[in-house]
Amino acid sequence: MGVGVLTLPRELAEQAGTDGWMVIIISWFLATMASLIIIQIMKKYPNGTILDLLTHYFGKWIGRVATIIFALYFALLANVIFIREALFIQAWILPRTEVYVLILLLSIPSYQIARKNINILGRYSEFVFFMTLWTIIIYLIPLKYAHWLHLFPVLKEGWLPILTTVKTSIFSFLGFEIAFFLYPFLQKKEKASMGVVIANTLSLLAFLMVTIGAFIFYSPDEITIYNEPTIEMLKVLEFKFIERLEIVFFSFYLFVISTTVLPFMFMTVFCTSQLVGKQDYSKHLACFLLIEFAVVVLFPPSFDENTHLQQVIEKAGIILAFAFPLCLWGYVWVHGLFKRRAIK
Amino acid sequence: MKRMCLAILLVFLIAILSSCGRHVPLEDLTISLILGVDLDDENNLIISESSPVFNKDAKKSVETYQLKAKSIRASRKYFDALATGEVTAAKIQILLLGKRVLEHEDWFSILDTVYRNPTFSINTRVIVVDGPVSDVIFYKPADKPQLALHLKEAIDKNNGRSRTVNNTLQVLHRQMYEKGLTPSISEIKKEKNLKFVGVSLLNENGKYVDSLSIQDSSLLLILKDEQKQEVTFTIPMKSLDDEGGIFNKNELSIDVNRVKSKVKTKYDQDKFHFNYKIHMTVTIVEQLFPVGKVKEKELEKMIEKELNSRFKVLIKKIQENKIDPIGLGLYARAYQYEQYKKVEEHWGKALAESNIDVSVDIDIKSMGAIK
Numbered sequence: 001m002g003v004g005v006l007t008l009p010r011e012l013a014e015q016a017g018t019d020g021w022m023v024i025i026i027s028w029f030l031a032t033m034a035s036l037i038i039i040q041i042m043k044k045y046p047n048g049t050i051l052d053l054l055t056h057y058f059g060k061w062i063g064r065v066a067t068i069i070f071a072l073y074f075a076l077l078a079n080v081i082f083i084r085e086a087l088f089i090q091a092w093i094l095p096r097t098e099v100y101v102l103i104l105l106l107s108i109p110s111y112q113i114a115r116k117n118i119n120i121l122g123r124y125s126e127f128v129f130f131m132t133l134w135t136i137i138i139y140l141i142p143l144k145y146a147h148w149l150h151l152f153p154v155l156k157e158g159w160l161p162i163l164t165t166v167k168t169s170i171f172s173f174l175g176f177e178i179a180f181f182l183y184p185f186l187q188k189k190e191k192a193s194m195g196v197v198i199a200n201t202l203s204l205l206a207f208l209m210v211t212i213g214a215f216i217f218y219s220p221d222e223i224t225i226y227n228e229p230t231i232e233m234l235k236v237l238e239f240k241f242i243e244r245l246e247i248v249f250f251s252f253y254l255f256v257i258s259t260t261v262l263p264f265m266f267m268t269v270f271c272t273s274q275l276v277g278k279q280d281y282s283k284h285l286a287c288f289l290l291i292e293f294a295v296v297v298l299f300p301p302s303f304d305e306n307t308h309l310q311q312v313i314e315k316a317g318i319i320l321a322f323a324f325p326l327c328l329w330g331y332v333w334v335h336g337l338f339k340r341r342a343i344k
Numbered sequence: 345m346k347r348m349c350l351a352i353l354l355v356f357l358i359a360i361l362s363s364c365g366r367h368v369p370l371e372d373l374t375i376s377l378i379l380g381v382d383l384d385d386e387n388n389l390i391i392s393e394s395s396p397v398f399n400k401d402a403k404k405s406v407e408t409y410q411l412k413a414k415s416i417r418a419s420r421k422y423f424d425a426l427a428t429g430e431v432t433a434a435k436i437q438i439l440l441l442g443k444r445v446l447e448h449e450d451w452f453s454i455l456d457t458v459y460r461n462p463t464f465s466i467n468t469r470v471i472v473v474d475g476p477v478s479d480v481i482f483y484k485p486a487d488k489p490q491l492a493l494h495l496k497e498a499i500d501k502n503n504g505r506s507r508t509v510n511n512t513l514q515v516l517h518r519q520m521y522e523k524g525l526t527p528s529i530s531e532i533k534k535e536k537n538l539k540f541v542g543v544s545l546l547n548e549n550g551k552y553v554d555s556l557s558i559q560d561s562s563l564l565l566i567l568k569d570e571q572k573q574e575v576t577f578t579i580p581m582k583s584l585d586d587e588g589g590i591f592n593k594n595e596l597s598i599d600v601n602r603v604k605s606k607v608k609t610k611y612d613q614d615k616f617h618f619n620y621k622i623h624m625t626v627t628i629v630e631q632l633f634p635v636g637k638v639k640e641k642e643l644e645k646m647i648e649k650e651l652n653s654r655f656k657v658l659i660k661k662i663q664e665n666k667i668d669p670i671g672l673g674l675y676a677r678a679y680q681y682e683q684y685k686k687v688e689e690h691w692g693k694a695l696a697e698s699n700i701d702v703s704v705d706i707d708i709k710s711m712g713a714i715k
Binding site for chain 1: 434435462465466467512514517518521522523525674675677678679681
């Protein structure tokens with residue numbers, strides 16, 4: 001759950017109309033499959049990360065190249081989400097504050113949380129999950145303005161628009177490839193498969209609820225006009241004691257975004273520190289955040305640029321999180337086959 | 345050294361906490377509660393706003409201004425020049441639209457800033473004014489609370505009693521963009537008093553075409569399936585052969601407890617067919633003709649007949665104007681997508697040619713506390 005869900009209903013509606021919710025289910029299926037494959041691969045080399053595994057199978061140099069690629073990929077992903085988060089804060093909550101100030105302010109807690117090790121991140125995510133669980137209930141309130149007729153007929157234009165939209169919604173599910181790195185840190189490895197399925201399903205339920213909520217709240221002819229329908233639809237909520245609830249909600253949602261962006265940052269510095277052979281992440285993280293800050297100061301970001309970058313990273317994500325595990329799995333399987341024969 | 349670093353960092357951070365720098369105390373704000381949009385005789389755009397005054401020394405509790413401007417946002421600088429405090433739009437409760445505005449197509453773009461600027465409230469009630477907006481916005485009755493509060497309460501109450509649509513900016517946006525639906529907005533008129541007169545109906549382009557009376561608005565709400573807790577009809581029993589006399593002897597009032605409506609959508613012989621089946625459970629709350637004159641079953645038939653003919657008149661009005669305030673386009677899209685897609689752009693015309701049947705089924709639950 002990250003920044004993707006804020007714009008997800010619009011992006012789906014633009015391409016697949018009100019059948020967009022089916023796209024999410026397909027993406028969920030693909031993401032779950034890919035994460036199960038990742039677990040299968042990691043079972044072959046249970047005490048190391050993917051980088052150790054690649055070094056083991058292909059030698060040192062391939063391992064190094066892979067480390068660099070992964071570092072770049074995670075850095076880009078973290079960068080896209082981090083900047084988008086700041087842009088959203090600027091657009092919705094603090095319109096008079098410069099983006100670089102927001103980045104700087106966000107950097108400090110990010111540094112505090114992500115600098116040590118994966119356990120702290122895990123605990124933080126768990127804490128945020130339980131702390132923000134109630135927010136999803138808010139989406140039930142606008143349902144009194146719902147028009148279920150919008151969802152019919154199912155399959156308006158056939159399957160084609162649905163299948164071509166899958167690559168848009170995949171971005172929201174990206175992140176499971178972190179399992180490549182988390183696996184050796186798991187204490188109960190036999191429950192890993194169960195874990196990824198549950199994680200993906202939780203995301204699916206949240207995405208479905210928000211998307212279907214937006215589809216029945218907005219007319220299919222109007223939903224594409226709103227940039228962030230997910231926030232916009234909360235604007236109708238008004239209580240006697242509080243107005244503009246969407247700002248409160250969004251401020252709270254920042255915690256949820258942070259649980260997406262922080263693991264990516266951690267993975268980036270994990271890769272880079274592995275590259276130089278040190279176990280001290282905090283310096284690398286400080287460097288990363290400083291570079292991030294410098295980039296934002298030198299090239300002030302805009303939504304258009306960010307969306308463009310997001311599309312690039314989507315493609316990279318499809319390769320790294322879907323195609324790569326599949327190929328690797330095939331290789332590892334064939335390799336195991338030959339090895340067994342050799343022993344005989 | 346480490347402490348030093350932290351201290352420097354802290355000072356630096358406090359220095360950049362910019363969001364706290366620009367605060368405005370409530371007393372220095374001019375909070376618009378009503379925004380009016382109208383055209384004058386030469387078709388110049390007139391924007392007006394009304395806001396409460398918090399100052400003790402001021403004799404009046406409300407300040408209202410009206411001026412010519414190119415757009416709503418552009419009008420803010422002129423209001424700033426007139427008002428004491430900074431004019432803010434975040435709390436606007438009522439948007440008044442002059443009927444002159446609605447007599448032109450494509451007026452909707454003037455409201456762009458309302459949707460684009462996230463500080464605007466999307467729950468602002470939209471009301472059409474039959475006549476100049478200035479008559480309403482400058483109206484200060486001695487026996488009412490502030491106009492914004494009065495209008496908001498009045499529209500919410502009338503909506504709660506199913507007499508008028510509750511049209512917020514959010515709903516208006518939806519009605520303007522949705523192709524299978526045309527907008528309907530509550531209408532007020534200033535004569536001696538300010539009063540609700542019914543619902544204005546607009547066509548696909550937002551142009552005003554017709555109005556519904558308060559009684560017809562209830563019927564519209566039932567067809568839209570948006571009736572609220574209370575629906576009441578007072579209908580004359582014409583078939584009673586009783587002229588009524590001074591005391592309207594043939595009147596009957598019913599309180600509708602439950603409405604269950606079903607719409608069947610068909611496409612046949614090159615046109616759409618909508619078949620409404622409305623089942624109402626009613627209580628008699630007033631009956632001016634003597635008891636025993638008609639039996640309960642006959643009474644049910646008579647009410648059904650009367651309501652059926654009223655629905656028929658309403659639907660004829662809708663079809664003649666080529667509009668769809670009910671939103672039958674949504675049904676057409678949901679159940680006859682292929683055919684709907686062909687006529688989507690001119691849905692009003694397609695609806696005018698289609699066949700809409702309403703059959704009401706009345707079930708009298710109670711005749712009241714006396715015989």
